[in-house]
Amino acid sequence: MGVVPVDAQRAQANPAARAGAVATRRRGDALLRAIFDAVFDQLRTVGYANLTMDRVAAAAGTSKTVLYRRWSTKEDMIADALRHRLPSPGDIPLTGDVRADIHALLRCVQASFSSTRGTAFQLVSAEAGCDRPVVRQTIISHVVQPCIQLIGEVLRRAAERGEIRPEAAGELVAASGPAMLVQYSLIREPVVPDEFVASVVDQIVLPLTTRSAGAEHG
Amino acid sequence: MGVVPVDAQRAQANPAARAGAVATRRRGDALLRAIFDAVFDQLRTVGYANLTMDRVAAAAGTSKTVLYRRWSTKEDMIADALRHRLPSPGDIPLTGDVRADIHALLRCVQASFSSTRGTAFQLVSAEAGCDRPVVRQTIISHVVQPCIQLIGEVLRRAAERGEIRPEAAGELVAASGPAMLVQYSLIREPVVPDEFVASVVDQIVLPLTTRSAGAEHG
DNA sequence: GGAATTGGATACGGATTCGTATCTTAGAGA
DNA sequence: TCTCTAAGATACGAATCCGTATCCAATTCC
Numbered sequence: 001m002g003v004v005p006v007d008a009q010r011a012q013a014n015p016a017a018r019a020g021a022v023a024t025r026r027r028g029d030a031l032l033r034a035i036f037d038a039v040f041d042q043l044r045t046v047g048y049a050n051l052t053m054d055r056v057a058a059a060a061g062t063s064k065t066v067l068y069r070r071w072s073t074k075e076d077m078i079a080d081a082l083r084h085r086l087p088s089p090g091d092i093p094l095t096g097d098v099r100a101d102i103h104a105l106l107r108c109v110q111a112s113f114s115s116t117r118g119t120a121f122q123l124v125s126a127e128a129g130c131d132r133p134v135v136r137q138t139i140i141s142h143v144v145q146p147c148i149q150l151i152g153e154v155l156r157r158a159a160e161r162g163e164i165r166p167e168a169a170g171e172l173v174a175a176s177g178p179a180m181l182v183q184y185s186l187i188r189e190p191v192v193p194d195e196f197v198a199s200v201v202d203q204i205v206l207p208l209t210t211r212s213a214g215a216e217h218g
Numbered sequence: 219m220g221v222v223p224v225d226a227q228r229a230q231a232n233p234a235a236r237a238g239a240v241a242t243r244r245r246g247d248a249l250l251r252a253i254f255d256a257v258f259d260q261l262r263t264v265g266y267a268n269l270t271m272d273r274v275a276a277a278a279g280t281s282k283t284v285l286y287r288r289w290s291t292k293e294d295m296i297a298d299a300l301r302h303r304l305p306s307p308g309d310i311p312l313t314g315d316v317r318a319d320i321h322a323l324l325r326c327v328q329a330s331f332s333s334t335r336g337t338a339f340q341l342v343s344a345e346a347g348c349d350r351p352v353v354r355q356t357i358i359s360h361v362v363q364p365c366i367q368l369i370g371e372v373l374r375r376a377a378e379r380g381e382i383r384p385e386a387a388g389e390l391v392a393a394s395g396p397a398m399l400v401q402y403s404l405i406r407e408p409v410v411p412d413e414f415v416a417s418v419v420d421q422i423v424l425p426l427t428t429r430s431a432g433a434e435h436g
Numbered sequence: 437g438g439a440a441t442t443g444g445a446t447a448c449g450g451a452t453t454c455g456t457a458t459c460t461t462a463g464a465g466a
Numbered sequence: 467t468c469t470c471t472a473a474g475a476t477a478c479g480a481a482t483c484c485g486t487a488t489c490c491a492a493t494t495c496c
Contacts, residue, residue: 025443025492049267052483063444068485121404140405172421176394179401183393186400187358203390207426243462243473270453281474286455 026062035060035067036081043078043119044190051078078123079138086120086139087111089146094154098163098209101154103201105147106177110192112143113181118190121182144182148175155209164209177205244280253278253285254299261296261337262408271295297356304338304357305329307364312372316381316427319372321419323365324395328410330361331399336408362400366393373427382427395423 026034038060042051053074057064071077089108094101112120120139152174159169180200184192244252256278260269271292275282289295307326312319330338338357370392377387398418402410 027442027493031443053485054483057444061444063446064485065445065487066443069442072485074484144405167421170421172398172417175401176398176422179397180390180394182401182404183397187362199390203385203388204394204426208422245463245472249473271455272453275474279474281476282455283457283475284473287472290455292454 031062031066032084035062035077036084039078039081040085040117040119043123044117048123053077082116082120082123082138082142085115086142087115089143089150092150094150096157098154098158099201099206102151102177102205103197105151105154106181106197106201106205109143109147109178109181110194110197112139113185114191118185121185144178147178151175151177151205158209168209173205173208176208177201180204249280249284250302253280253295254302257296257299258303258335258337262335269296300334300338300356300360303333304360305333307361307368310368312368314375316372316376317419317424320369320395320423321415323369323372324399324415324419324423327361327365327396327399328412328415330357331403332409336403338403362396365396369393369395369423376427386427391423391426394426395419398422 035056038056039051041059042056046055051074053064053067056077057067067077071080087108089105092104092108094104116123120143123136123139148171152169152171155164155169155174158164159166177200181192181197184196253274256274257269259277260274264273269292271282271285274295275285285295289298305326307323310322310326312322338361366389370387370389373382373387373392376382377384395418399410399415402414
């Protein structure tokens with residue numbers, strides 16, 4: 001019972017552990033990475049409602065004990081996985097070029113989808129209205145709101161320099177870009193392609209900032 | 219055991235059944251309405267992941283048996299509740315006035331939030347990527363996509379009449395309005411207020427359609 | 437090489453949920 | 467008034483999941 005290959009199932013879950021390879025026991029970061037991969041993999045395949053500790057452990061090629069040694073609840077685990085995988089909008093260097101900066105910030109929102117295998121906004125809604133929406137708040141306050149705020153900053157400075165019309169430096173225009181990406185992920189496919197990000201910049205956000213646009217409305 | 223007031227718990231769940239009132243046994247539509255109320259109520263309070271048949275039955279003041287007589291799975295029940303509560307964009311009469319028509323169509327998207335007590339897009343993502351995303355597809359294909367398509371129609375006709383610039387009659391502009399509403403429901407609060415809908419029309423969608431806007435981009 | 441640490445397998449008790457079966461009774465219709 | 471349909475309560479076995487306890491083995495550190 002102990003002589004049989006110990007990584008039989010892991011070989012299924014993780015192709016890197018090929019048959020015949022020595023059973024290597026992962027530790028620290030490598031183990032953590034495998035667990036987070038399994039978390040997002042489970043979210044994608046069975047959804048948040050059916051994600052269980054047992055399944056995550058099996059998918060990661062480890063056991064439930066390892067998970068409970070690190071996180072006491074499922075929500076803690078997922079929130080931690082998000083903190084490790086989500087991009088940080090604050091780290092993006094802003095150049096002063098409106099188009100480039102907005103594009104960079106929207107790619108940050110896009111990255112929050114790809115780095116979580118398209119499950120980011122699945123998570124935002126998963127526990128809406130619950131007593132402790134940990135996961136929900138994690139992703140909202142960590143990526144989307146900072147991005148909207150930074151885009152607002154970019155627009156405001158551009159308006160001060162007279163590059164864009166002043167009315168465009170409002171909340172709505174700043175939120176329009178992220179809104180388009182979120183919608184794409186929900187309606188079309190979970191991961192947003194590069195061309196779509198570029199289209200949103202050139203056909204939605206920037207047109208809203210050009211002088212004479214919208215002068216007759218609002 | 220049978221002489222005790224039979225609607226003790228229902229009185230808690232449904233204030234309409236006051237103490238002292240005769241124990242009334244609901245049927246047909248009245249019962250169905252109570253069940254659907256309970257479904258959306260549960261979605262709002264405990265979330266999709268923790269919604270169970272037992273809890274829905276208790277909240278509706280009925281029993282699990284009644285639920286299983288109608289729907290075989292939880293997903294069927296929720297999907298049916300959505301079909302009964304969601305608005306139908308196709309029923310909206312289009313006047314030809316661009317602003318009025320877009321406003322009416324966006325109010326339809328807004329109604330899909332209020333009629334489901336703000337849980338509509340919680341549901342879109344609840345079972346993302348699952349084997350049978352019944353609930354997800356129900357709400358997407360029943361409200362959002364028709365609305366986007368109809369807005370696209372409105373824009374296309376307006377472009378033919380020369381009222382708006384031709385480039386604005388594209389998919390992205392048509393999707394911008396719904397995207398803003400979805401984002402509001404996810405980030406801010408589940409039910410979208412009227413003023414926000416009006417702001418989106420006047421500060422996002424219509425400005426994108428005005429001539430000379432975005433001429434230099436794309 | 438040996439000790440300490442951590443990964444990993446397994447088993448379990450308890451709680452929850454599912455889906456069904458059974459039975460009683462309220463309400464609609466004849 | 468009588469009959470039939472459906473509402474609603476209750477109980478249940480099976481399955482699942484949680485969270486913990488226990489034991490063994492692989493790595494790392496000394």
